[in-house]
Amino acid sequence: MGFKRSLPAATDYERIFHPKRLAIIGVSQEGNVFGSGMILSLKDIGYSGEIYPVNPKGGTFAGLDIYRSVEEIPEEIDFAVIAVSARNVPEALDACRKKGAAGAEILSAGFKELGTPEGIALEEEIKRIAARGIRVVGPNCFGIYCPASGLTVLPGPDLSRKSGPLAFLAQSGGMSIDFAATGKWMGLNFSKLVSFGNGADLRETELLDYLGRDAATGIIAMYIEGIEEGDAFFSTLREVTRHKPVVIYKGGLSAAGQRAVTSHTASLGGNKAIWEAVLRQCGAVQVGNLWEMAETCLAFTLLPERVYRGMTVIGGGGALGVAACDAAEAAGVELPILSGEIHDRIMAVLPKPGSSAGNPIDIASPMVDVAMQREVLRSAASDDRVDIQLMIQLFYHLRHMAVRMGAKSVKEVVPYRELADMVRQVVDETGKPVVLILPNHKQDLQYLDIEEMMREARQAFVDRGIPVFDDLNRAFTAIGHVSDYTARKNGRTALH
Amino acid sequence: MGFKRSLPAATDYERIFHPKRLAIIGVSQEGNVFGSGMILSLKDIGYSGEIYPVNPKGGTFAGLDIYRSVEEIPEEIDFAVIAVSARNVPEALDACRKKGAAGAEILSAGFKELGTPEGIALEEEIKRIAARGIRVVGPNCFGIYCPASGLTVLPGPDLSRKSGPLAFLAQSGGMSIDFAATGKWMGLNFSKLVSFGNGADLRETELLDYLGRDAATGIIAMYIEGIEEGDAFFSTLREVTRHKPVVIYKGGLSAAGQRAVTSHTASLGGNKAIWEAVLRQCGAVQVGNLWEMAETCLAFTLLPERVYRGMTVIGGGGALGVAACDAAEAAGVELPILSGEIHDRIMAVLPKPGSSAGNPIDIASPMVDVAMQREVLRSAASDDRVDIQLMIQLFYHLRHMAVRMGAKSVKEVVPYRELADMVRQVVDETGKPVVLILPNHKQDLQYLDIEEMMREARQAFVDRGIPVFDDLNRAFTAIGHVSDYTARKNGRTALH
Numbered sequence: 001m002g003f004k005r006s007l008p009a010a011t012d013y014e015r016i017f018h019p020k021r022l023a024i025i026g027v028s029q030e031g032n033v034f035g036s037g038m039i040l041s042l043k044d045i046g047y048s049g050e051i052y053p054v055n056p057k058g059g060t061f062a063g064l065d066i067y068r069s070v071e072e073i074p075e076e077i078d079f080a081v082i083a084v085s086a087r088n089v090p091e092a093l094d095a096c097r098k099k100g101a102a103g104a105e106i107l108s109a110g111f112k113e114l115g116t117p118e119g120i121a122l123e124e125e126i127k128r129i130a131a132r133g134i135r136v137v138g139p140n141c142f143g144i145y146c147p148a149s150g151l152t153v154l155p156g157p158d159l160s161r162k163s164g165p166l167a168f169l170a171q172s173g174g175m176s177i178d179f180a181a182t183g184k185w186m187g188l189n190f191s192k193l194v195s196f197g198n199g200a201d202l203r204e205t206e207l208l209d210y211l212g213r214d215a216a217t218g219i220i221a222m223y224i225e226g227i228e229e230g231d232a233f234f235s236t237l238r239e240v241t242r243h244k245p246v247v248i249y250k251g252g253l254s255a256a257g258q259r260a261v262t263s264h265t266a267s268l269g270g271n272k273a274i275w276e277a278v279l280r281q282c283g284a285v286q287v288g289n290l291w292e293m294a295e296t297c298l299a300f301t302l303l304p305e306r307v308y309r310g311m312t313v314i315g316g317g318g319a320l321g322v323a324a325c326d327a328a329e330a331a332g333v334e335l336p337i338l339s340g341e342i343h344d345r346i347m348a349v350l351p352k353p354g355s356s357a358g359n360p361i362d363i364a365s366p367m368v369d370v371a372m373q374r375e376v377l378r379s380a381a382s383d384d385r386v387d388i389q390l391m392i393q394l395f396y397h398l399r400h401m402a403v404r405m406g407a408k409s410v411k412e413v414v415p416y417r418e419l420a421d422m423v424r425q426v427v428d429e430t431g432k433p434v435v436l437i438l439p440n441h442k443q444d445l446q447y448l449d450i451e452e453m454m455r456e457a458r459q460a461f462v463d464r465g466i467p468v469f470d471d472l473n474r475a476f477t478a479i480g481h482v483s484d485y486t487a488r489k490n491g492r493t494a495l496h
Numbered sequence: 497m498g499f500k501r502s503l504p505a506a507t508d509y510e511r512i513f514h515p516k517r518l519a520i521i522g523v524s525q526e527g528n529v530f531g532s533g534m535i536l537s538l539k540d541i542g543y544s545g546e547i548y549p550v551n552p553k554g555g556t557f558a559g560l561d562i563y564r565s566v567e568e569i570p571e572e573i574d575f576a577v578i579a580v581s582a583r584n585v586p587e588a589l590d591a592c593r594k595k596g597a598a599g600a601e602i603l604s605a606g607f608k609e610l611g612t613p614e615g616i617a618l619e620e621e622i623k624r625i626a627a628r629g630i631r632v633v634g635p636n637c638f639g640i641y642c643p644a645s646g647l648t649v650l651p652g653p654d655l656s657r658k659s660g661p662l663a664f665l666a667q668s669g670g671m672s673i674d675f676a677a678t679g680k681w682m683g684l685n686f687s688k689l690v691s692f693g694n695g696a697d698l699r700e701t702e703l704l705d706y707l708g709r710d711a712a713t714g715i716i717a718m719y720i721e722g723i724e725e726g727d728a729f730f731s732t733l734r735e736v737t738r739h740k741p742v743v744i745y746k747g748g749l750s751a752a753g754q755r756a757v758t759s760h761t762a763s764l765g766g767n768k769a770i771w772e773a774v775l776r777q778c779g780a781v782q783v784g785n786l787w788e789m790a791e792t793c794l795a796f797t798l799l800p801e802r803v804y805r806g807m808t809v810i811g812g813g814g815a816l817g818v819a820a821c822d823a824a825e826a827a828g829v830e831l832p833i834l835s836g837e838i839h840d841r842i843m844a845v846l847p848k849p850g851s852s853a854g855n856p857i858d859i860a861s862p863m864v865d866v867a868m869q870r871e872v873l874r875s876a877a878s879d880d881r882v883d884i885q886l887m888i889q890l891f892y893h894l895r896h897m898a899v900r901m902g903a904k905s906v907k908e909v910v911p912y913r914e915l916a917d918m919v920r921q922v923v924d925e926t927g928k929p930v931v932l933i934l935p936n937h938k939q940d941l942q943y944l945d946i947e948e949m950m951r952e953a954r955q956a957f958v959d960r961g962i963p964v965f966d967d968l969n970r971a972f973t974a975i976g977h978v979s980d981y982t983a984r985k986n987g988r989t990a991l992h
Binding site for chain 2: 037172177178182256290319404444
């Protein structure tokens with residue numbers, strides 16, 4: 001596939017992502033530098049390997065002795081975090097290489113992205129050192145997050161330690177930290193995340209190839225501003241998407257965005273139509289923003305890889321049912337009209353008047369009746385045309401009912417755990433996934449209790465493997481991506 | 497314009513929207529019916545007129561004597577809320593008419609929407625009674641919300657009492673209550689809101705005509721499933737949009753959605769392309785969902801009616817700057833490259849390295865420096881090509897900084913009130929609006945403190961007339977609607 005570096009297999013990714021001995025170069029005793037912040041983040045997240053802080057002035061920080069140089073560290077190191085000023089980076093990097101490090105992430109800025117001769121020269125020097133035998137992430141990056149090992153990105157003291165199938169790659173540090181933070185509460189669990197900044201050495205193509213082979217990774221998401229070697233990247237992408245979904249958010253597809261890309265990561269962007277066509281040809285799933293990327297990854301994580309053609313929409317009331325139909329048609333999904341015996345079985349358990357069971361199924365009240373909803377889900381699933389069920393819950397409406405009923409808190413009238421247990425059980429029983437839509441139109445300052453209950457409910461569902469979306473349209477978009485990827489993948493398989 | 501009812505001016509809207517004496521027909525002593533719920537809601541929201549509950553059984557409810565019949569009420573009434581079973585509605589309505597009511601809202605369901613001969617006959621009877629001299633809202637509706645008078649829709653005990661320029665019309669009760677609830681925290685204040693359900697008497701065309709003439713209303717939003725008299729409606733719409741923006745969300749534009757509309761409000765929908773073309777011809781602003789409708793109304797409420805061609809984007813970091821450029825280009829807005837003296841003045845106050853002042857202006861840190869941001873906003877506004885400024889604040893990143901700095905709460909490090917005061921001042925000084933983007937990627941259960949701070953910040957900005965959006969793309973869409981409406985309106989004016 002023609003990498004510049006012909007032997008990516010020689011890279012010791014195990015020691016890079018799961019370092020047992022970690023040097024942090026650029027730690028001040030006063031704590032006011034990035035290296036010190038990184039040590040605090042590693043302690044907060046619970047990294048349990050050895051940490052070796054380095055600063056020529058020595059001293060101690062966060063209970064650790066600071067070594068005066070990399071050479072002084074008593075053991076061979078696996079990986080290093082380098083956060084010294086740009087002109088001191090090459091020396092630090094070479095010292096890490098000599099100390100046996102398989103790789104290093106360089107958080108420091110002040111390289112090629114400045115566009116100055118000095119910055120460009122420093123970056124070239126980093127490349128030369130890397131070629132002698134140390135893999136480099138960065139410079140000008142937030143580094144690696146790996147929940148299994150406890151490695152975390154720059155401002156990431158509070159990321160999750162729960163591992164999962166999702167890997168993420170981006171040059172942008174801001175996008176990486178926002179995506180990891182969003183994943184934490186949305187229910188995305190990561191295998192690895194890499195913010196590689198300027199990408200002087202390790203970057204999109206090699207990392208994608210590695211993640212394609214990585215047994216811990218089942219889904220790959222990427223934010224791309226530009227790529228370095230188009231042919232190699234697209235051929236790798238085409239190969240990886242045969243086995244794993246790759247969800248790509250390409251930023252800078254407009255003329256103005258292109259200009260912003262240049263000043264952000266000094267990458268070449270490209271024409272919108274060409275990108276869209278090529279990504280599709282390569283079997284990738286293209287998304288338009290961070291939220292769509294996260295929601296699409298959630299769908300790939302929690303839904304079986306299938307083509308979802310027929311759907312039921314349950315709950316929510318008239319106008320939401322209309323909106324669901326509009327969204328379904330736009331997403332190419334059918335809402336088959338339930339009829340005969342199935343329709344009658346559902347009508348038999350729905351409250352009256354105001355309900356209907358044609359599909360959308362209007363349950364006519366925001367009150368949560370778990371037994372009734374079980375019957376609806378079960379009955380509807382028995383229709384062969386139904387592949388997936390979409391359940392809308394209007395929990396935010398229940399607060400004033402709770403107050404009038406004399407409940408101490410809104411949680412008392414919302415049995416979200418029982419509901420989540422029931423849904424999980426029905427999904428297992430019927431083999432047809434259910435997706436929960438949980439909108440909130442009461443985001444007032446005084447209604448933090450509603451917000452708290454909704455977040456608890458989201459957690460309860462996600463913990464049971466049921467994806468939750470804020471909004472109908474977002475759910476349809478995400479499910480549509482799963483169907484589309486699956487159909488294209490099946491088509492490719494059929495050709496072989 | 498050919499209304500069925502030829503003298504809409506004869507309707508006493510003043511007594512309908514601001515009733516001093518209000519009858520509630522269908523109140524049970526036990527409190528378990530809609531009429532009783534309405535009395536509690538009216539008390540909660542603080543309606544201060546006279547309330548006359550009615551039930552043949554008599555008794556008391558919520559400290560009020562229940563009259564055994566409408567006839568027994570000792571005074572003439574202005575308006576009535578009717579919530580008795582469908583078959584008893586005609587008698588109650590006619591009694592209200594005889595008691596002098598200018599109008600009545602019928603919350604009861606069980607009419608035309610059932611599709612049964614009995615339901616249809618009952619609705620025809622309501623129309624006949626209405627024609628004798630009482631205007632009817634409903635049946636099968638949530639009624640009227642009018643903050644100035646304290647009239648509220650069915651489950652609306654907690655809607656705002658703050659009046660504002662926005663009016664809303666919909667058949668759907670669910671859409672009405674959700675839109676009113678959303679407006680409350682988003683910063684939309686209402687003049688009047690009407691959920692008119694089946695629309696047996698008063699409905700879209702007449703109400704739109706009235707709101708077009710209503711001095712308290714400056715912006716009109718509508719959710720439409722279907723309309724009754726197309727020609728009259730569109731000619732009224734065309735007239736109203738000459739003076740006031742009319743924001744329309746048409747649901748049921750898909751085939752499946754059309755089917756759902758029929759079962760929801762028994763209305764005729766219509767073809768998507770035709771609707772889009774006709775709404776545009778009539779000068780309306782078409783939106784695709786409730787959120788876009790609310791955000792567009794927010795922009796119309798707080799931004800001057802102008803064509804916004806040039807914009808700055810300030811803050812947020814590299815990838816968000818790229819996203820802003822992509823969104824701007826999609827919305828037809830320019831991000832002029834700031835240069836020369838203005839560029840240098842901005843660079844002089846930005847932190848380094850990592851910042852840039854080309855536009856987007858990357859301020860390189862989520863920390864809030866009010867004085868620095870004042871200089872940036874002021875300097876950028878002095879460029880003639882800049883019509884509006886978009887400021888991104890990443891407050892959610894500041895929590896762990898607050899913790900490390902030893903702050904008691906995240907609020908201590910986020911001076912949102914000072915920031916809002918500064919922005920208001922700069923807008924007044926420069927005459928160029930500023931819009932705030934306030935995303936939140938940390939929606940974890942344990943971060944309700946971030947949510948609370950963000951909601952306080954939103955309130956502080958909106959109270960000062962600065963619109964706040966969660967997301968870049970949503971802001972661009974809303975601003976784009978204001979520009980587009982203004983350009984079309986100016987074009988129409990120029991033709992005369």
